[in-house]
Amino acid sequence: MKTECCVIRDLLPLYAEDLVSAETADVIRLHLHECPDCDKEYLYMQDMEKRRAELVQKTDDNDIKPFKKMMKKANRTLSAMCFALTVMLLFLGVVKSDGANAMLMYNAVIMPVCGVCGYVAFRMKAVIVLPLLLLLTDGLAYAFDVLPETVNMILWLSGIYCIFILAGILIAALFHYALRKE
Ligand SMILES: [Zn+2]
Numbered sequence: 001m002k003t004e005c006c007v008i009r010d011l012l013p014l015y016a017e018d019l020v021s022a023e024t025a026d027v028i029r030l031h032l033h034e035c036p037d038c039d040k041e042y043l044y045m046q047d048m049e050k051r052r053a054e055l056v057q058k059t060d061d062n063d064i065k066p067f068k069k070m071m072k073k074a075n076r077t078l079s080a081m082c083f084a085l086t087v088m089l090l091f092l093g094v095v096k097s098d099g100a101n102a103m104l105m106y107n108a109v110i111m112p113v114c115g116v117c118g119y120v121a122f123r124m125k126a127v128i129v130l131p132l133l134l135l136l137t138d139g140l141a142y143a144f145d146v147l148p149e150t151v152n153m154i155l156w157l158s159g160i161y162c163i164f165i166l167a168g169i170l171i172a173a174l175f176h177y178a179l180r181k182e
Pocket of ligand 1: 004005008031035037038039
């Protein structure tokens with residue numbers, strides 16, 4: 001092999017990645033134009049690099065895709081389950097609101113749990129979604145006459161429930177933040 005060819009081939013990897021100066025690139029380009037052997041070597045190198053990149057991409061896709069898909073599906077299932085649980089707990093809590101202090105204590109547990117479930121299902125949007133759901137549940141319970149309470153009492157209790165719910169959301173959000181940091 002000619003000395004010039006040796007030098008050019010040493011530089012080919014850098015040339016392929018555009019890491020040589022404009023002058024050097026010109027020299028290499030001219031040489032490749034005039035020397036079929038080096039040109040062939042360059043084409044071969046490019047081909048290998050392309051195949052390697054494709055293989056890496058394929059392997060990455062194969063490794064990550066099913067896992068990502070599975071996680072997405074699991075996440076969706078978890079969200080749906082938590083959403084259903086939130087609605088159930090809200091309904092249970094509202095229906096159990098017969099004003100007795102014991103029931104208020106009952107809801108001091110139900111509503112924060114509701115907030116945690118709501119956070120899993122809606123993340124921070126739960127802060128808006130859950131009070132709205134609570135109001136909707138109130139409305140439905142009132143419309144179907146499930147509640148023995150007056151509207152004033154229902155709204156007053158719902159205000160307290162909202163505070164419990166927000167506390168639950170806050171706790172869940174703090175836990176989530178702490179876990180993600182680790
Ligand atoms: Zn050459």
